[in-house]
Amino acid sequence: MLLEVDQLSFQYDTKPIFQDVSFALKAGELCAILGINGSGKSTLFKCIMGFIHANRGSISFDGINVKRHKIIEIAKKVAYVPQDHPITFPYLVREMVLMGRTSHISNFLKISDEQYFKVEEALQALSLGDLADKPFNQLSGGQRQMVLIARALAQETKLMLLDEPTSSLDFKNQLLIWRTLLQLKKEGKSVLVCTHDPNHVLWFCDRVLILDNKKLIADGPPKEVMTEQLLQQVYGTMCTLEAVANKKMVLPRMS
Numbered sequence: 001m002l003l004e005v006d007q008l009s010f011q012y013d014t015k016p017i018f019q020d021v022s023f024a025l026k027a028g029e030l031c032a033i034l035g036i037n038g039s040g041k042s043t044l045f046k047c048i049m050g051f052i053h054a055n056r057g058s059i060s061f062d063g064i065n066v067k068r069h070k071i072i073e074i075a076k077k078v079a080y081v082p083q084d085h086p087i088t089f090p091y092l093v094r095e096m097v098l099m100g101r102t103s104h105i106s107n108f109l110k111i112s113d114e115q116y117f118k119v120e121e122a123l124q125a126l127s128l129g130d131l132a133d134k135p136f137n138q139l140s141g142g143q144r145q146m147v148l149i150a151r152a153l154a155q156e157t158k159l160m161l162l163d164e165p166t167s168s169l170d171f172k173n174q175l176l177i178w179r180t181l182l183q184l185k186k187e188g189k190s191v192l193v194c195t196h197d198p199n200h201v202l203w204f205c206d207r208v209l210i211l212d213n214k215k216l217i218a219d220g221p222p223k224e225v226m227t228e229q230l231l232q233q234v235y236g237t238m239c240t241l242e243a244v245a246n247k248k249m250v251l252p253r254m255s
Contacts, residue, residue, distance in 0.1 A: 001024040001025060001026055001060075001062075001063065002025050002026060002027060002061065002062060002077075002158055002159045002190050003024065003025040003048070003060070003061060003078075003159055003190070003192070004024045004025075004058075004059070004060040004063070005021060005022060005023050005044075005048065005058075005059055006022050006057055006058045006059075006060075007020050007021075007022055007056065007058070008020070008021045008022070008047060008054050008056070008057035008058070008059065009021070009054060009055050009056040010040070010043055010044075010047055010052070010054045010055055011055055016214050017043050017214065018039075018040035018043070018044060018211060018214050018216075019214050019215060020057070020215070020216075021044065021211075021215075021216045022057075022216070023209055023216065023219055025159070025190045025192060026190065027158065027188050027189070027190055028185055028186075028188045028189070028190065029185070029190045029191070029206065029207055030181055030182065030184075030185040030190075030191045030193070030204065030205050030206055030207070031190070031191065031192050031193070031205060031206070031207040031208065031209065032192075032193050032194070032195050032200070032201040032205040032207070032209070032222070033192065033193070033194045033195070033208075033209045033210075033211065034196075034198060034201055034208055034209070034210045034211070034234075035210060035211035035212060035234065036212070036234060036235065037196075039211040039212060039214075040211055040214065041163070041194040041211060042083070042163050042164075042194060044211075045080070045161050045163050045192075045194060047059065048066075048161065049074070049078065049161065050066055050074065061074065061077045061078060061159070062077065072102075072103050075102065075103035075155065075157075076103045076104075076157065077158060077159060078157055078159045078160070078161060079100070079151075079152035079153075079155040079157040079159070079160045079161070080152070080160075080161045080162075080163075081148050081149050081151075081152045081160070081161065081162040081163060081165055082148065082163050083145075083163045083164050083167065084141065084144065084168075085144065085148055087136055087137050088137060089137070090135035090136070090137050090138070091135065091136050091137075092133055092134065092135060092136070093123070093128065093131045093132050093133070093134055093135075093136055093139070093147050094119055094120075094132040094133065095136075096136045096147050096148075096151055097119045097122050097123060097147065097150050097151045097154050098111075098115065098116075098119050098154070099151060100119075100122070100151035100152060100153070100154035100155040101115045101118055101119065101155070103155070104118075104156070118154050118156070119154055120132075121153075121154070122151070122153040122154035123150055125150065125153055125180060126146050126149060126150050126153070126176065126177075126180065127176070128146055128147065128150055131143060131147070140168075141168040142168040142169050142170065142173065144168075145165065145166075145167070145168045145169060146169070146173060146177075149162065149165055149177060149180075153180070157189075158188075158189055158190065159189065159190045159191075159192070160181075160184065160189065160190070160191050160192070161192045161193075161194075162181075162191070162192070162193045163194045164194055164196065165177055165193060165195075166178070166195070166197070167196070174200075178200065178203075178204045181204070182204060185206075193205070198226065198231065198239075198250040199250055201222050201226065202222045202223065202226060202247070202248050202250070205222055206221060206222075207219070207220065207221060207222070208220070208221075208222045208225060208226060210225070210226075210230070212233065217230075217233075217234075218230060223248060226241070226248075226250075227241070228240060231250060237253060238252060238253055239251065239252060240252075240253045
């Protein structure tokens with residue numbers, strides 16, 4: 001398994017955020033984590049990446065406990081895209097994306113043409129070529145989000161974690177990101193994405209983990225586990241599950 005999370009629990013002081021979360025990801029999975037604000041999705045990502053330490057449980061990459069990995073080894077295995085990355089220094093966009101190649105570069109005084117090619121490849125994949133020489137800190141929130149995803153693509157890992165990657169994007173770029181993630185899945189890579197949009201999960205993902213009331217309450221194919229009853233348990237009675245043009249959609253309940 002690329003990623004194994006076993007009986008993971010985390011709390012701030014005496015406040016539990018999530019408890020006894022367990023799941024595993026194999027190669028070629030596009031898996032979403034769904035839950036309301038404050039359900040612990042972003043905190044779970046930070047625990048997986050080792051930015052904060054769980055109170056109980058274990059995390060493994062390729063069968064090896066994360067505590068036994070050096071930081072550079074993790075960077076070769078896992079790419080992480082945060083919701084935002086506020087930077088005051090005016091790094092150019094191409095320099096930000098080049099940072100994704102850090103684990104592949106042995107000599108920063110002599111960066112090879114291959115590394116710059118990988119940067120250009122990632123920029124072109126997300127149609128960011130026109131922004132390459134613009135300062136990252138002067139971009140809009142949506143543009144910064146796209147650059148952070150390009151940086152993760154340049155990292156070329158087997159596993160990618162994305163925390164709400166489309167939250168600041170227009171509809172066109174939302175589709176571009178999901179198309180990119182589907183391509184990664186087709187290449188045998190695994191993607192774990194935190195999202196607030198249940199319809200994106202239904203349309204694009206082959207697996208969903210649902211966090212509610214500090215627990216993992218569902219794990220499986222979205223079309224099977226995302227029942228109207230379960231969605232109303234998570235979101236209240238404000239939503240309904242309907243079939244539109246032979247596709248399931250979560251719609252607001254207007255009355």
